[in-house]
Amino acid sequence: MKKLLLAAPTLMLMSAPATAAGFDETINNATAPIAKWFGSVVFFKVPIGDAELPLVVLWLVVGALFFTLYMGFINIRGFKHAIQLVRGDYANPKDAGEVSHFQALATAVSGTVGIGNIGGVAVAVTVGGPGATLWLIVAGFLGMSTKFVECTLGVKYRNENPDGSVSGGPMYYLRKGFAERGMDGFGKFVGAFYAIGICLGALGIGNMFQSNQAFVQFVNVTGGTEESWFADKGWLFGIVMALVVGSVIIGGIKSIARVTEKIVPFMAIFYCVFALIVIFMNYDAIPQAIANIFTGAMTGEGVVGGALGALIIGFQRAVFSNEAGIGSASIAHSAVRTNEPVTEGVVSLLEPFIDTIIICTITALVIGTASVAEPGFALVGQEGIAMTSAAFEREISWFPIPLAFAAMLFAFSTMISWSYYGLKGWTYLFGEGQTMDRVYKAIFCFFVALGCMVQLGPILDISDAFVFLICLPNILGLYFLAPIVKRETESYFARIKSGEIKRYRHT
């Protein structure tokens, strides 16, 4: 998830475009009390010493730890097999033309990699110190197991529609899974609850937040809030963005989506390559930066709440970034036609690896080495993506421009992915059908434009809260259905070992 900032201080930190008061103030005033109450419920924090631990983060991390142990460290033992699957070693040539494992992975990754990987990490490192990086990696590592469980279930319990298309995701496995265990009514309830949550959450985290941040970036590189001609033209940017998104999701203009989906992975690689270059340009700062990560993680020097504070922030950033436990990726993975749901689970465990362990860590190192090389660097008052951008600029002066371009593309591809996740929640509630589809897509586009026009802090907070609220039924469902996943996993790996499932390539 490209959530740039941490949940609670969102309002204070977000540099949303300043626009004419009035309209957004009315909305803000009307929604602020609800948002505040709702946010305080979902992100209920337990104070531990000076640090505060949001229970929802605890819920996600405990779940991830449980699934890692229960599945016998599937995140390690499934890793090599995941790469073989993505390479197509086990793909039956007769099924060529169906969605490949690589395609499902690429689509799910472009839905999670984004502004959060660039800017969110900067916030985490500012607030939680370099030590947060270590806990970010640990949480990413554990999150791989959660992803494995939810994506396996997504494929196993999906619906195949009469027209041959498929619909899957947590709402389907929650409903069917609980029904199988004799809890029909509860299953229907949590399925619908999840669907409503993802439907509303998609409008914020996967939509308004993205278009808003894309606009902020755009203004920054075109001269900043003072000088840019676009600074007070949020409505224009918003409408253009809504039209582009609309032309893809409503108009079915595949070429735009195809171009973006092709560029995004290259952008991610481009980002990593340049980040590594920047890190190595500060090569004498590398040992110190790495040492800071470990000492910071243990001592939490200078961090509110000490080591525990660093741990909480690292964990929080990881779960916000890779979406493990939220169930969204499970919707994208359900499209793969395979007889073995476990294969999709195995492939999906690469997502937190790529998103959190690789990309987020690299960003953290860019900032880490920059602050070692220039001790006052982190204190200049830059925040989020601007700080990452500044760390790059120290070494490569022209980099902020491609970085802004990358950020906009990431935002766009996330909107496309989330429009689909939200739509699946919507169709789950209202049934499949062209007309109903269009209604949701039109609402989605409206919110794209709205995201750039008004400062919608409280509405964003509500939608954030919805996304994290759906972790509750999702993880609960995963606990209930984990034995099924375990059984399938053991059977699958046994058949790989015995040679019953055969390799087609690289034998």
Added chain:
Amino acid sequence: MTTTFLVAIDGSEGSLRATNCAVERARAGQADLVLAYVIEWSPYSFNTPEELAQRHQRREEEIARAHKTVLDPVTASLKDKGVKVGTDVRHGHAAETLVELAKEHDAAQIFIGRKGESRMKTLLFGSVAGTLVQISPVPVTVVP
């Protein structure tokens, strides 16, 4: 044991010439023909989630269309030629998939038409016949 010849078909003039050539050879050598149509597709492309969900349906449509518009007319025209004709449609990289199909059908030879494109174009876009000649495990007849 009967011999099988694989003919690469894409609906072009060249592929029809290749078919005719293969028919003659097949009659002379008592061989069967398999007309192979490859739908250009890569497992490493990028798609939106919606495209993924509809992929199965699209694939079925693509295969049906290949049969209806390309393979069926050719098969019908060969009905009275006294040669046994089979068909196969597969997604993938053209030359690689033809090799794969040749292996599966245990083909003794592959027939393919050539487009006769300029060197510049071949340099830019490659040539299926050219690649096939390089990678095929069985003899390839390129029909001009």
